[in-house]
Amino acid sequence: MERRRIGILGATGTVGQRFIQLLENHPWFEIAWLAASDRSAGKTYGEAVKWKLDTPLPARVASMVMQPNTPAQSGVDLPRIIFAALDTDVALELEPLFAEAGCAVISNSSAFRMTADVPLVVPEVNAAHLPLLEGQKTRANGGGYIVTNPNCSAIGLVLALKPLADRFGIESLFVSTMQAISGAGYPGVASLDILGNVVPFIKNEEEKMQEEVFKLLGHMNDGAIEMLDAKLTAHCNRVAVIDGHTECVSIKLRKPAPREEILQAWAEFRPLQDEHLLSAPDQPVYYNDAPDRPQPRLDLMAGNGMSTTVGRLRPCSLLDWKFTLLTHNTIRGAAGAAVLNAEVLARMQKLPNSPVSEAKA
């Protein structure tokens, strides 16, 4: 695979830092451009960032100069692949500018997830939706486009649901989340609000989970997404955990589903196994049969943070079955998901040329 220059927009934030950690030694991508707010432009990355990860900030990246955050102002040769980790209101304004400038914008934000011609993708679940981006390329003329990954709670949920949807069909679903504080970005939730506490509200989260799951599990029909026809209700809560979103799920299926067949559906769910993608975990849904798992402290890094761990499958007296799942919100739920989307686009030869040899500085 030819190595490509990439940029990171929102590089100083919680998700931006994960991008740096995941991409610094990535054999297909080279970090060549960084930008965030006007507060950061002109500083070195090391000066602009409050590095919060438990691996060292790479020295090469620390010395890079943060660029202005619009394509027209960029001082160095703009890469044509941009990983974006911006707040939604900022993404609404900036992401289209980069797409119109001919960039593939691989976005984390919710700004365009539900836009009809923007793919909302988890590759194991709905890589078949990626051709939607062709409609955007026609409009923008420059060959740029936006591809999005879902809300971090929706990602873990659809990984566990997809094998069940395919084998048994989903009729209705109840999900209650316990979401880590890193999901709120930095500095996020005040320590006085969250320590020793649970906050039963995350703005817009329940709405996003409810609508995104239907698009993710929908089917392409005549060039558009036909949403999943099911009922879903979500309760979203913030808990005093640093990383890792836990979700308790009760589900009603359309066909009888014996326990062994559900476990088999998860175990056999390896849709990307022949694609040789660097960030794809061998086992996207890992079932842990211990009675008290999954737990954020113990199961967070399954599949290098890219697997969803499921446990506690048991009958539900209201619906059919219930289980618990855990997903790393800033890796599988954010930066890792976007990197995997880019790897799939690279394999499909849908990424613009962004050759390393053209780098100016």
Ligand SMILES: NC(=O)C1=CN([C@@H]2O[C@H](COP(=O)(O)OP(=O)(O)OC[C@H]3O[C@@H](n4cnc5c(N)ncnc54)[C@H](OP(=O)(O)O)[C@@H]3O)[C@@H](O)[C@H]2O)C=CC1
């Ligand atoms: N945290 C998580 O688990 C997940 C987050 N997401 C989504 O990813 C996006 C980023 O989240 P997160 O990293 O947590 O947020 P943070 O608040 O930690 O980081 C925000 C980033 O955006 C930059 N920024 C702020 N204002 C502007 C601006 N006007 N122009 C350009 N850049 C700006 C900041 O730069 P500066 O340092 O200069 O202020 C910073 O780099 C959000 O849309 C979020 O909803 C998605 C999935 C999971």
Ligand SMILES: N[C@@H](CC(=O)OP(=O)(O)O)C(=O)O
């Ligand atoms: N809102 C999520 C993080 C996230 O995924 O947000 P968004 O859907 O805006 O990208 C959380 O607080 O944990």
